[in-house]
Amino acid sequence: xxxASSFETRTVVVVEPDVLVRxxxxxxxxxxGYKVIEAAGSTEVWAVLDGGHAVDVLLIEVSxxxxxxxxxxxxxxxxxxxEVDVIxxxxxxxxxxxxxELCEEGPIKxxxxxxxxxxxxxILLERRRAAKKT
Amino acid sequence: MGPVxxxxxxxxxxxxxxxxxxxxxxRWPTGEYLRDAGYRVIEAATASEAIAVLASGTRxxxxxxxxxxxxxxxGHALASWLAxxxxxxxxxxxSADRQELCRVAVGAMRATLSKPYDLSxxxxxxxxxxxx
Numbered sequence: 001x002x003x004a005s006s007f008e009t010r011t012v013v014v015v016e017p018d019v020l021v022r023x024x025x026x027x028x029x030x031x032x033g034y035k036v037i038e039a040a041g042s043t044e045v046w047a048v049l050d051g052g053h054a055v056d057v058l059l060i061e062v063s064x065x066x067x068x069x070x071x072x073x074x075x076x077x078x079x080x081x082x083e084v085d086v087i088x089x090x091x092x093x094x095x096x097x098x099x100x101e102l103c104e105e106g107p108i109k110x111x112x113x114x115x116x117x118x119x120x121x122x123i124l125l126e127r128r129r130a131a132k133k134t
Numbered sequence: 135m136g137p138v139x140x141x142x143x144x145x146x147x148x149x150x151x152x153x154x155x156x157x158x159x160x161r162w163p164t165g166e167y168l169r170d171a172g173y174r175v176i177e178a179a180t181a182s183e184a185i186a187v188l189a190s191g192t193r194x195x196x197x198x199x200x201x202x203x204x205x206x207x208x209g210h211a212l213a214s215w216l217a218x219x220x221x222x223x224x225x226x227x228x229s230a231d232r233q234e235l236c237r238v239a240v241g242a243m244r245a246t247l248s249k250p251y252d253l254s255x256x257x258x259x260x261x262x263x264x265x266x
Contacts, residue, residue: 019178019179019183019186019187020186020187020190023176023177023187023192026177027174030169035166037158037162038158038161038162038165038177039158040179040183044158044179047158047159048158048159048162051159124190124191124192127189127190127191128186128189128190131189131190
């Protein structure tokens, strides 16, 4: 078991195209004690990796727009960056569940309930839907 | 409708900065610096992401945006949207192009900062604007 101090500089890249989901997941992981880099798509991920920044974990939403979807991105990273853990997620519930599991391993144990994280995202998405109708 | 927050109490005491920058390798260190300075920071890669955040009812105290953004809507357009829809939220606009910054009608709710910037200067300007 790694000690808490070894997690202090652990960096997670959250790869999620929807800003409202990304914002809440990133904040949750920061509150769990991780350093978080927020990427909207695969181009941003490669900017980080090719820039030589130390990354420990990538949390990748499978449905990414653009030339490379989440599966393809994960595959290419697993082939070229074996030292990085890649976790694929699908949908809001999946992202929350995987973030919660990372939190459990992190330096700060679950600062608030994952169901609160999920409901916060749902409220934001619902407000956006409502705002579009008006 | 009031702002939503996670259950964290401390969110209520921290000012929230919405950082709009399409260049991740600049957005990320700027965000981290401001977080270390005590702000809650929401990152947006485009003006449309910024508007999605603002329209979702999430609390934002100040917007810090690049003028030159990759998509169709730039920082000037975002400032106009803010003036029409969230006139109580101040915006700090940045650009490497001084001509672009000269076009900004600077006032109580709108200020400029040229690029490249020192992160400490960003934090100082934000602190000044929020204390008005």
